[in-house]
Amino acid sequence: MGWTQAENDVADVMIWLRSNHGREVSYADIAAGVMIPDGPRLRRAVRVVRVIAANRGDRLERFMTSTDPARRRIWVTRYIRNGHGDEFSARNAMAAARAAMMSVKDMHRATTFEAGNPHSIARKEFETMAKAADECITKVAGLRKVGPQVVRQENTSLLAQMIADLEARLTQPAAG
Numbered sequence: 749m750g751w752t753q754a755e756n757d758v759a760d761v762m763i764w765l766r767s768n769h770g771r772e773v774s775y776a777d778i779a780a781g782v783m784i785p786d787g788p789r790l791r792r793a794v795r796v797v798r799v800i801a802a803n804r805g806d807r808l809e810r811f812m813t814s815t816d817p818a819r820r821r822i823w824v825t826r827y828i829r830n831g832h833g834d835e836f837s838a839r840n841a842m843a844a845a846r847a848a849m850m851s852v853k854d855m856h857r858a859t860t861f862e863a864g865n866p867h868s869i870a871r872k873e874f875e876t877m878a879k880a881a882d883e884c885i886t887k888v889a890g891l892r893k894v895g896p897q898v899v900r901q902e903n904t905s906l907l908a909q910m911i912a913d914l915e916a917r918l919t920q921p922a923a924g
Contacts, residue, residue: 806827
């Protein structure tokens with residue numbers, strides 16, 4: 749039995765992105781390179797390629813606005829092979845870290861609520877998850893210094909607010 753169209757799409761996109769390693773490419777660029785129309789079919793293939801790249805030790809960066817002034821308003825990504833990286837990779841890493849911390853904070857809020865809900869069907873499990881999220885936030889809050897070449901001040905405002913909230917909570921006397 750042959751390959752499905754989705755499998756062929758993923759293979760084509762993966763081969764094309766690896767051959768364009770390190771270049772900023774948009775969905776339109778990928779579509780033109782692999783001859784798949786820019787739409788749900790292409791976007792689904794790109795999502796699968798991101799997972800495959802991670803499993804290989806490579807990375808398909810998040811789509812962000814281009815660093816090229818001529819393509820200022822165009823959303824682009826880059827395929828980065830294992831062991832390669834640069835200042836733009838650091839920008840991608842910080843964006844991913846911010847998104848992850850926002851998710852952890854949201855998880856902490858939701859699981860803490862459910863752990864205290866007397867009608868919850870899994871209070872103990874939610875309490876365990878809330879403690880794990882709290883430990884994650886505490887661990888990240890312990891990171892004091894990140895180089896200015898990676899983190900600009902405007903990028904740290906959300907994390908700084910989260911850390912301030914955590915420190916305020918930790919310095920309050922325990923109710924109980």
